[in-house]
Amino acid sequence: MLNAKAFANASTAVILALYVVCRVASLVASDLLFSIARSWFHTFSVDSLKGTTPMDLGTFLFGGITIAVLVWVTTYYTIVLYNRFAKK
Numbered sequence: 001m002l003n004a005k006a007f008a009n010a011s012t013a014v015i016l017a018l019y020v021v022c023r024v025a026s027l028v029a030s031d032l033l034f035s036i037a038r039s040w041f042h043t044f045s046v047d048s049l050k051g052t053t054p055m056d057l058g059t060f061l062f063g064g065i066t067i068a069v070l071v072w073v074t075t076y077y078t079i080v081l082y083n084r085f086a087k088k
Helices: 004-028 030-041 057-086
Strands: none
Touching: 004 030, 004 057
């Protein structure tokens, strides 16, 4: 049986760390990020997605908070359901 709160906390911490790493990478190596995106989305052009203005601190924090909430809630309820299904 998995501890849903601990698993959700760990998943959220990992995702927030990746969120920060991705933000730093976007500041210092945005061309690398777009090269990676091109390799993942085989037939789509991602060039039109490049921003013309840098992300401000408020947007960065809002994105971090919303992704943390989404990951925590999703992970928590996934583990709750997993534990219920595993009992059967």
